[in-house]
Amino acid sequence: MKKLAYLLQSKQVSSIELVEKYLAQIEASEKKLNALITVDKKGALQAAREADQRWKKGENRSPWDGIPIVLKDNISTRGMRTTCASKILADYVPLYDASVVTLLRKQGLPILGKANLDEFAMGSSTEYSSFGVTVNPFDGNRVAGGSSGGSAAAVAAGETPWALGTDTGGSIRQPAAFCGVVGLKPTYGRVSRYGVVALAPSLDQVGPLAKTVEDAAILFSILAGTDPKDATSANAQEFNVPNWDDALIKGLKIGIPKEFFGEGLHPEVEEAVRRALQILEEEGALLVPLSLSTNVYAIDTYLTIVTAEASSSLARYDGVRYGQRKEGADSNTMFAKTRGEGFGAEVKRRIMLGTYVLGAGHYEDFYEQAQKVRTLIKDDLQSAWEKADLIITPTTPTTAFKIGEKRNPLEMYLSDLYTAIANLGGIPALSLPCGKDSRSLPIGLQIMANHFQEELMFQAAYFLEKKLLGRA
Amino acid sequence: MSRKYDTVIGLEIHVALLTESKFLCSCSTEFGAPPNSHCCPICLGLPGSLPAINAKAVEYAVIAGSALNCVINPFSKFDRKNYFYPDLPKAYQITQDAYPICGPGYLDYYVQDKLERTKIVRIHLEEEAGKLIHSGESIIDSEYSLVDYNRAGIPLIEIVTAPDITAPEQARLFLEQLRLVMNYIQVSDTKMEEGSLRCDANISLKPKGSPVLGTKVEIKNLNSFRALERALEFEKERQREVLEQGGQIEQESRTWDERAGKTMTMRSKADAPDYRFFPDPNLPPLNLDPVWIENLKKSLPELPLERLHRLKDQDRLSHYEAAFLVNYPDFGDLFEKVKVTFPEPKAIVNLLMGDYARLAREHGHLNPVRLGELLQLLADEVINKNQGKDILEELFKTEEDSPAEIVEKRGWRMLSDAAQLRKVVEGILADNPDLVGRFRNGENKLFGFFIGQVMRATEGKADPEVVNNLLREELEGGRN
Amino acid sequence: MIDREEVIRIAALARLDLSEEEIEKYQRDLTDFLTACAQLKKVDVSQLRATSHAVTIKPRLRQDRVGPSLKQTDVLSGGADVQDGFFRVPRIVEGQG
């Protein structure tokens, strides 16, 4: 991105040229990928023209003024439809911008379009999108992952230099791993959620996807900080892209939780991650074996909380104020028909589960129990930070799976096995490409850090990326 | 009421807080705007919008809790109450379930001249729903309804009482006192007709003296003090009849139909909703500073009951007089101001409760200094009572002239100079020797005639007391 | 096993109109899910408080100032049925009046 910024600054390239280049790539690859739900050609070109004007006058808003971006289609964009990949919001046009969109506009970033996702971000493959599945750029028979599959695939295919995704249980990191890009789920509250359509507000976070660690860091630096419109961002800290320093690796304590290297992990994935760990060790990092034994509860805890919060967050789609409506003789019938028709199968499944676990007589056994187990998981993570500065694991147990391969919902939920813990603990976690398997599918490595320790995480990721890709 | 049963009543009162902006967004709370013109992504529940708590609403809730002698909880939480209804934009209401902002408290108030205490169980903060306008006469016979979200998101406190109240009239008096307290602390305009004060009531009967509560019925839609009392009277009788005929009371919600003058079933417990309360993940818990809470408590204004007792004890007013000044705080405040220049509480309250009250309702209040001056003239006997009335009416037209100036201009100054009046008296007696003779022979009623003659001769300005004395002296001095 | 009536009750509570097929499907899914979650119930959490947020957040309150609202036409622009500045909904009480 620094290169693009340099080209813009030195007038070797214009924003219009950039946007046209990416639009051409979109044109070329979308038929195959289906990464985008909406392409805003007109809007992006208009924004690019304005950016070029500013550069001409030396009034550029930032070094990134005019470098375009793609947003996951659950991030509200004023005047540009925001579907959440759901039939119920197929024609919904927000009246306001999400705070992160305001931040991007302030920096001058043209919005190329909106990326595909599993409906309301519920899923791990974008197969639950009502706009069709997004295909993995590395293998036409495989998924791009999810729920931010469109964002990851668009970055991987060069449709956009970077993208925004959202992550509730792994929805940025898992598709980043499947598509061979970098994806960050920031510390809970570090990036405003205002205007980001809720799945589970106590777990949701917005984050960057990009080709390189540095690009992800740059995009994150634009996003991070307190937003008065999001009460949960009250003590968020801003983030500045650090000076990259390999010397930090020496003496760094890297936690290796044994539970993340056990049964179910594909040997090729394990091998790639172990190789990366070895590189760190060679540079002087200390590998610290440790245990995160509570991770066995992570998926069930996560599912209980997600379904409960989602059942409530998605109750507002009742056909009265916005969204599609299916008429009925009375209001309740209208609500039920609107929702029964408007929501896809997975969304309905989660609403049913969530309604059940919050219901009278079940709350203590399920929801409250899950919240308490969450405390256990949080405490487990906290004690890990006494032993390690960072924790490294595989991002996913396997590389990208085949479209249609996972028919059982419970099997699909296991895609988040290594990632959900970071959301439950509110900690930052990043997925970094660390190699490819024998089918040439990308493998992702996950780095986790304590709250607000993104910088250290980025340093390690930057170092690894350099070594792994032989980049100097 | 039958002697066989005790009536048990508890109230749930919703009070809209008088903030400028809504509870969770910055839209205006102004009443009467065009429909759906005070709405934003937050109060419309647009996808992705998030709540941001209004500090003033929290402050007002703490003030209200303090005025109702409640425990203020530094730690409280916001929960979602999930249910579908067209006036509820997010299909959940942000409220406080498990950890409300105020814990137990009480309110003291008079029922006739007996001081009663009703316990407050809790007070919690929540958001208001939108407003529905039904196409038909009532919700039941309406083919469709129209929704206005201007009201959605206005801050409310819900005050829940213990089932301490034993009679419908007492319930009304409690609610009146509660309203007065809310007015005194200025957290709400408590306009029942605009819905900024609403009340639901729970009522049950139990055998006299029994410690076991009966099955309670909830009555909703009580939009006036009268409706509260009437609905409870109706429901008390209805329940008594059911019980006396050996029937059982069903736990249910009933609505009060003002026109029909009766309560009607809304829903039974069988279809009681399952609200699925859980902590709102978008809002961190409140952690209020105990020092801040203490300061708010200390800066509470004088409350109605304190004022009542002060007026009775210090100003020696009767309960009736004191209650008048307390219940009409504008009069109470005026009373205090007049007292500064004219420290005679009884005389002030007599003036305020008399013709003044009627005139002030029409024209608004007078300047307390002017009222002090008027009272002073009366006290100094510069003018008589009738003249006082005339001056009062004159003041309601214009307050430009002081009462003294009015007296001067109209030449209304009371004639109380004894020497001057003696001449008048002597003249009249000299002109009526027959009558004087008859009076002296015992025809006492003629005394009034002489007074009338003196008043006529002085154009009504004579001080009646002085005339009285002079006449007695002159007439009775010669009686033997 | 979650019974059929329970599934119908939950669907009604969540205002989801489900087909016969869906009712059967969600009956199975719910049962599977609850079986899978059964291990959570066995975890001893008696000494623990529930976590709503993994990060402790100091609440910051908003000053009571009126900000701009949306225009009425914008507010209504998304509504499927609007009339005279209002959103319109079919009868609220079920059954005919």
Ligand SMILES: [Zn+2]
């Ligand atoms: Zn608003």
